[in-house]
Amino acid sequence: MSRRRELPEAEELNLVPVMNLVTILIPFLLMAAEFVSLAVIDSTLPAIGPPQPVEEEPEKPPLNLSLALTEKGITVLGADAVLNPEGAAPVAEGEERPPTVPCKSGGSCQGVDDYDWPELTRILGMIKDEYPDDENVILVPGSRTQYEIVVKAMDSSREDADNPVNGSPRTLFPFVVIAGGAVN
Amino acid sequence: MSMKKARRQSAEAGLNITSMMDMMTIILVFLLKSYSTSDVSVAPSDNLQLPTSTSQKAPELAVNLVVAKDQIVVDGVPVLDLTKVPDEENPGQQLIVVPEDEKRGQVITKLYDRLLEKAEAAKTLAEQSGSDEHAFKGRVLIQCDRELPFNVLREVMYTAGQAQFGEFKFVVYKQG
Numbered sequence: 001m002s003r004r005r006e007l008p009e010a011e012e013l014n015l016v017p018v019m020n021l022v023t024i025l026i027p028f029l030l031m032a033a034e035f036v037s038l039a040v041i042d043s044t045l046p047a048i049g050p051p052q053p054v055e056e057e058p059e060k061p062p063l064n065l066s067l068a069l070t071e072k073g074i075t076v077l078g079a080d081a082v083l084n085p086e087g088a089a090p091v092a093e094g095e096e097r098p099p100t101v102p103c104k105s106g107g108s109c110q111g112v113d114d115y116d117w118p119e120l121t122r123i124l125g126m127i128k129d130e131y132p133d134d135e136n137v138i139l140v141p142g143s144r145t146q147y148e149i150v151v152k153a154m155d156s157s158r159e160d161a162d163n164p165v166n167g168s169p170r171t172l173f174p175f176v177v178i179a180g181g182a183v184n
Numbered sequence: 185m186s187m188k189k190a191r192r193q194s195a196e197a198g199l200n201i202t203s204m205m206d207m208m209t210i211i212l213v214f215l216l217k218s219y220s221t222s223d224v225s226v227a228p229s230d231n232l233q234l235p236t237s238t239s240q241k242a243p244e245l246a247v248n249l250v251v252a253k254d255q256i257v258v259d260g261v262p263v264l265d266l267t268k269v270p271d272e273e274n275p276g277q278q279l280i281v282v283p284e285d286e287k288r289g290q291v292i293t294k295l296y297d298r299l300l301e302k303a304e305a306a307k308t309l310a311e312q313s314g315s316d317e318h319a320f321k322g323r324v325l326i327q328c329d330r331e332l333p334f335n336v337l338r339e340v341m342y343t344a345g346q347a348q349f350g351e352f353k354f355v356v357y358k359q360g
Contacts, residue, residue: 026208029216147235
């Protein structure tokens, strides 16, 4: 008891300067804080100018893979050799060919989630099996296609997360060109 | 006597700020974690909701072209307003379009002029610096609202292409 009394009284730590420092740091960091992380998707315009000379005759005819995004679904163009090896199924006169990947609800797609993106990725994976060196895909959206759907189509055709190769998602067609050729 | 009184007073007024320090320290750690020095910034609003994507590519500095639901903005300066017209194919719905008198064919004239200025400025800068690092590559960052119909985006992209910007980088939110 007597020993304790000998000790000097514990001085309380003066935290006010630290507080000042922290109070100044907080607005500064708040300004530089990023609450959403951004990414970019690369795309280029279709090349304008003279066509590049073909150096050698390719063994396989080049794949001109196109995805037409319409209100009824997604039509995969330019890969009939894979999708319809026996030729396209006959279509009744006066009827439009149904899209390769129809909407989940049938008929017109209601919003982004109604498009069958996993099915599109699966089909593109099949095409990639046949054309492993091809990396380009052309998107042809309709006039009323929402931008979100275009982005989602780019995502679905870039990589296949469900079938990873060596731990990372399988790369499908990472180079996207957006064509403005849709008439409707 | 007077000194004794003063000391007692100060003891009464003494604020215990230790708990506040605890809080501040936690906030500090959280803010340091979310600190970023990214070149690209977005100002989300009702008219500019970026889509989410699985892309992992980091954005880089380029001309910033914002296509919101109501206007087009280049590097923070509004260029022109978009209008809504009744949709002919879907009665009762409205379609966002570029006003007809702002266009020449498919080219949005005001946007074309502004982008051409940017291209010329970037080229002058590249010439003066003389290094390959600053060479003009025609890169443009496009921030576009997720609900915008493609007809507007097509005209914007076409105009950018005409104004020598051929490398598009679509800015999206990273998923997860």
